[in-house]
Amino acid sequence: MNADFGAPKDLAGGLQQRRSLYQPTLPPCLQGATVKVEYGDATTTIDPTCANVVAEAFPCTYGQPLVSFVAPPPDAVDNDRAPIRVGVVFSGRQSPGGHNVIWGLHDALKAYNPHSVLYGFVGGTEGLFAKKTIEITDDVLASYKNQGGFDLLGRSIDQIRSNKQVNAAMTTCNNLKLDGLVVIGGVTSNSDAAQLAEALVQNNCKTKVVGVPVSLNGDLKNQFVETTVGFDTVCKVNSQLVSNVCLDAISAGKYYYFVRLMGRKASHVAFECALQSHPNMLILAEEVALSKLTLMEVINKICDGVQARAELGKFHGVLLIPEGLIESIPEMYALLQEINILHNNNVPVAEMPSQLSPWAAALFQFLPPFIRRELLLHQESDNSAQLSQIDTEQLLAHLVEAEMIKRTKEGRYKGRKFSSVCHFFGYQARGSVPSNFDCDYAYALGRISLHMIAAGLTGYMATVANLKDPVDKWRCAAAPLTAMMSVKRHLRGPGAIPIGKPAIHPSPIDLKGKAYELLREKASSFLLDDFYRTPGGIQYEGPGCNAKPITLTIENQDYMGDIEILKDCLSKVRTMVKPGCSREVLKAAISSMLSVTDVLTVMSHPLNAELPLYHFN
Numbered sequence: 034m035n036a037d038f039g040a041p042k043d044l045a046g047g048l049q050q051r052r053s054l055y056q057p058t059l060p061p062c063l064q065g066a067t068v069k070v071e072y073g074d075a076t077t078t079i080d081p082t083c084a085n086v087v088a089e090a091f092p093c094t095y096g097q098p099l100v101s102f103v104a105p106p107p108d109a110v111d112n113d114r115a116p117i118r119v120g121v122v123f124s125g126r127q128s129p130g131g132h133n134v135i136w137g138l139h140d141a142l143k144a145y146n147p148h149s150v151l152y153g154f155v156g157g158t159e160g161l162f163a164k165k166t167i168e169i170t171d172d173v174l175a176s177y178k179n180q181g182g183f184d185l186l187g188r189s190i191d192q193i194r195s196n197k198q199v200n201a202a203m204t205t206c207n208n209l210k211l212d213g214l215v216v217i218g219g220v221t222s223n224s225d226a227a228q229l230a231e232a233l234v235q236n237n238c239k240t241k242v243v244g245v246p247v248s249l250n251g252d253l254k255n256q257f258v259e260t261t262v263g264f265d266t267v268c269k270v271n272s273q274l275v276s277n278v279c280l281d282a283i284s285a286g287k288y289y290y291f292v293r294l295m296g297r298k299a300s301h302v303a304f305e306c307a308l309q310s311h312p313n314m315l316i317l318a319e320e321v322a323l324s325k326l327t328l329m330e331v332i333n334k335i336c337d338g339v340q341a342r343a344e345l346g347k348f349h350g351v352l353l354i355p356e357g358l359i360e361s362i363p364e365m366y367a368l369l370q371e372i373n374i375l376h377n378n379n380v381p382v383a384e385m386p387s388q389l390s391p392w393a394a395a396l397f398q399f400l401p402p403f404i405r406r407e408l409l410l411h412q413e414s415d416n417s418a419q420l421s422q423i424d425t426e427q428l429l430a431h432l433v434e435a436e437m438i439k440r441t442k443e444g445r446y447k448g449r450k451f452s453s454v455c456h457f458f459g460y461q462a463r464g465s466v467p468s469n470f471d472c473d474y475a476y477a478l479g480r481i482s483l484h485m486i487a488a489g490l491t492g493y494m495a496t497v498a499n500l501k502d503p504v505d506k507w508r509c510a511a512a513p514l515t516a517m518m519s520v521k522r523h524l525r526g527p528g529a530i531p532i533g534k535p536a537i538h539p540s541p542i543d544l545k546g547k548a549y550e551l552l553r554e555k556a557s558s559f560l561l562d563d564f565y566r567t568p569g570g571i572q573y574e575g576p577g578c579n580a581k582p583i584t585l586t587i588e589n590q591d592y593m594g595d596i597e598i599l600k601d602c603l604s605k606v607r608t609m610v611k612p613g614c615s616r617e618v619l620k621a622a623i624s625s626m627l628s629v630t631d632v633l634t635v636m637s638h639p640l641n642a643e644l645p646l647y648h649f650n
């Protein structure tokens with residue numbers, strides 16, 4: 034690695050310079066040097082059927098309580114606080130706002146005790162294993178505040194997983210006498226952080242491990258985590274690009290733009306961009322997987338859309354797909370699985386096609402040569418295909434064109450010749466200057482991380498709830514990483530056997546949610562009416578800067594399921610306990626009628642604080 038990490042950045046004048054001066058807004062509880070730590074109920078896991086497996090895998094860190102942070106009372110005794118030593122590592126992929134986590138952590142650390150030290154691991158996890166550090170100071174941070182990229186420290190493999198890697202990380206923590214290690218990343222990095230936390234406790238290492246949810250994919254979402262840092266920015270930047278091509282398409286009326294967006298296991302980015310820019314078509318991986326659509330069924334669906342538009346005299350359009358679409362098509366998934374096994378068996382790439390099963394070989398041969406080459410690329414660290422390198426949008430455009438030619442020959446399509454232009458909007462947005470929302474959110478999470486370490490929490494994730502409200506209503510908390518875990522299983526239903534290691538899994542688009550329903554209601558209008566929307570570039574200051582402060586998915590994120598549970602629960606609870614009962618009695622009543630997950634949902638629900646108040650006092 035030859036980058037000069039931590040060196041001052043040459044900020045171009047104007048916007049970049051002004052952004053470095055932006056001061057994130059802080060929720061009230063984080064405004065002082067300390068916080069009051071409130072412990073909630075013990076946790077299990079989001080999937081109670083896996084609780085035993087998770088408990089067995091994490092004997093020391095499973096079942097820890099939920100924690101919330103509130104402002105300390107004005108008369109709180111402010112004892113001397115010993116300096117704290119913390120390390121921070123960029124583990125997951127680049128995502129706008131990552132630098133602000135480090136900035137928030139640094140500011141909280143220095144406010145806590147000015148002699149505290151923050152080490153940044155240079156070159157990501159590899160820097161952690163090799164104890165390659167720089168000290169993070171005000172000077173080092175100055176030109177990275179509110180800037181995109183992860184170039185302050187860089188990153189390498191998103192893994193702290195093998196025994197060798199865990200031991201190397203532990204040695205570094207011991208050598209540097211770290212009180213805390215902050216791991217920045219998405220689902221994979223936070224699963225690894227949980228494993229590292231457990232290993233450190235088991236080996237009597239004093240370092241507390243804290244995870245911070247940073248991922249452009251927005252798929253680390255559960256009852257504790259509303260969204261990840263970077264998702265807001267990436268969706269806004271991509272939505273602008275998508276709306277630009279929509280306007281380009283309608284202007285000349287001659288091209289279909291096929292746009293692939295990042296999102297490996299879940300289609301959140303594509304979904305949000307569709308909500309923001311209203312393209313003609315959106316194919317969600319979750320829908321395809323649910324309906325088990327074959328590749329040709331997907332192609333026919335697109336061709337039917339092209340044909341319906343042609344009947345209205347429209348020969349242009351914009352189609353969005355997530356990069357994970359290819360894996361959601363059953364036969365493509367099966368083919369990728371076979372290739373995966375060949376990789377795991379170290380079969381040379383050139384020999385792979387000949388070792389595929391007959392049906393997989395037939396499918397492979399049917400695909401255009403560029404896709405064949407891309408499918409054979411080496412896997413990612415989580416053993417999945419390198420989806421960012423597979424030009425699925427080109428595959429679709431190629432097959433749609435062939436199908437439209439066929440329909441023309443058969444006399445089924447009488448419109449103009451189909452023409453396409455393909456784009457992958459991925460890395461462009463990933464390196465973007467973060468939005469105000471991501472700057473504030475990341476900075477707050479950085480500050481929370483310090484308070485978690487100071488409170489001695491390990492195996493936890495920093496969280497903020499109520500994100501759709503103004504910052505002064507944000508609720509700062511920490512949730513055990515094991516509470517977010519589940520285990521993959523073979524079969525669905527009661528006989529299903531959990532397999533594999535417990536991990537935090539990406540959460541897919543909720544196909545029963547309000548945001549999805551909204552989009553489906555508009556699908557036919559989007560397809561035919563060219564109902565394009567132009568959100569424009571991110572506005573940082575002045576009129577319009579807060580017009581849409583947070584992504585529409587989050588805004589429409591309904592707690593409907595939870596509210597239904599809550600309402601139902603309340604009506605039953607009323608018949609069981611007296612108004613003004615204690616929290617314990619209330620909890621026992623709730624527990625007697627709900628599953629462990631639902632009790633957790635209700636007790637950690639944003640409305641929970643009101644539960645005893647307006648119904649029982």
Ligand SMILES: O=P(O)(O)OC[C@H]1O[C@](O)(CO)[C@@H](O)[C@@H]1O
Pocket residue numbers: 126249250295296297356419420421463
């Ligand atoms: O930087 P790389 O290794 O190409 O990673 C690309 C992957 O990272 C992500 O941007 C984030 O997980 C994915 O959407 C994408 O597939």
